[in-house]
Amino acid sequence: MRRPAKKPPQWGRRITIAGSLLFALWPASPLGPATVKLDPLPERVAPAAAQQDIVPEAVWLVSRGSEADLYSNGLRVENRYRVSNVGRPLDGRPAGIVFHTTESHQAPFAEERSRELTRIGANLIAYIRRHKSYHFVIDRFGRVNRVVEEADAANHAGWSIWADARREYVGLNQIFLGVALEAETAAQGITPAQLQAGKTLIAMLRSKYEIAAANCVTHGQVSVNPHNFRVGHHTDWGGSFPFTDLGLPDNYSLPLPAIAHFGFRSDGAFAQAAGPRLLKSVELAERQLAGNAAARGVMVEAYRAELRKQFQGFKEQIP
Numbered sequence: 001m002r003r004p005a006k007k008p009p010q011w012g013r014r015i016t017i018a019g020s021l022l023f024a025l026w027p028a029s030p031l032g033p034a035t036v037k038l039d040p041l042p043e044r045v046a047p048a049a050a051q052q053d054i055v056p057e058a059v060w061l062v063s064r065g066s067e068a069d070l071y072s073n074g075l076r077v078e079n080r081y082r083v084s085n086v087g088r089p090l091d092g093r094p095a096g097i098v099f100h101t102t103e104s105h106q107a108p109f110a111e112e113r114s115r116e117l118t119r120i121g122a123n124l125i126a127y128i129r130r131h132k133s134y135h136f137v138i139d140r141f142g143r144v145n146r147v148v149e150e151a152d153a154a155n156h157a158g159w160s161i162w163a164d165a166r167r168e169y170v171g172l173n174q175i176f177l178g179v180a181l182e183a184e185t186a187a188q189g190i191t192p193a194q195l196q197a198g199k200t201l202i203a204m205l206r207s208k209y210e211i212a213a214a215n216c217v218t219h220g221q222v223s224v225n226p227h228n229f230r231v232g233h234h235t236d237w238g239g240s241f242p243f244t245d246l247g248l249p250d251n252y253s254l255p256l257p258a259i260a261h262f263g264f265r266s267d268g269a270f271a272q273a274a275g276p277r278l279l280k281s282v283e284l285a286e287r288q289l290a291g292n293a294a295a296r297g298v299m300v301e302a303y304r305a306e307l308r309k310q311f312q313g314f315k316e317q318i319p
């Protein structure tokens with residue numbers, strides 16, 4: 001167990017006591033990097049976008065059962081595959097949701113393939129359960145399966161970064177819920193049943209945990225490679241996530257915090273994998289980074305190098 005190195009604060013940033021405690025309490029685990037929570041940086045965190053938060057409808061638990069839980073908005077959550085994992089740190093309250101595709105084998109969605117679709121879905125969820133990969137998986141028939149308990153961390157996001165107007169988050173496994181849709185990017189998207197189920201699940205989670213709409217994001221938006229400082233280590237839902245149809249604002253319009261806050265970069269591979277909507281968020285983040293550098297009277301690349309050094313410091317502090 002290592003404590004955070006004492007470093008002089010730079011660019012006005014400092015680690016909170018909660019962050020230091022977190023390192024002390026959170027041992028090395030297969031979950032990947034720990035969450036680093038930082039003090040608010042109002043002077044550097046530009047408003048994410050002129051975006052109105054969409055307030056979720058009130059959703060409540062109607063009945064709890066070993067088989068399934070029922071909610072007031074029609075959501076039914078299957079409990080057959082539920083499994084516990086390492087508990088979430090701090091108060092256990094998730095700050096956001098990361099959406100994934102399972103990138104698993106897909107059979108054509110047709111009536112005569114029902115048995116095959118059922119078998120593929122069941123095998124997939126069993127695999128996800130073994131690896132404790134996500135909190136929820138929505139299969140192609142729109143069934144919402146609870147896998148990792150909501151109060152626990154799941155192994156869904158790896159090295160990942162997001163930020164809202166108050167905080168920056170690094171290592172989202174432990175602070176964001178993981179919701180996967182059984183889908184493959186190369187295939188034709190998701191089914192109407194998945195869309196409907198996803199909408200009710202998001203509404204329930206946002207209502208229960210008061211999750212801001214701007215913290216409902218995709219793996220393609222948050223995933224990073226800390227070794228080469230590139231964004232988009234994983235690119236699932238890189239540019240085609242149906243935010244609006246799921247009752248959310250178009251969060252592709254938000255600048256990528258990995259670039260704006262920590263000096264990461266996009267590259268050709270990301271440009272190819274991500275859609276034009278996500279490339280726009282790269283552009284916005286670069287502009288924000290340049291603006292913050294100018295406000296401090298330093299060159300952009302010097303500022304980027306300093307941000308990376310700070311990220312490297314956090315990375316080294318993680319056991």
Ligand SMILES: [Zn+2]
Pocket residue numbers: 099100101156219234236
């Ligand atoms: Zn993913």
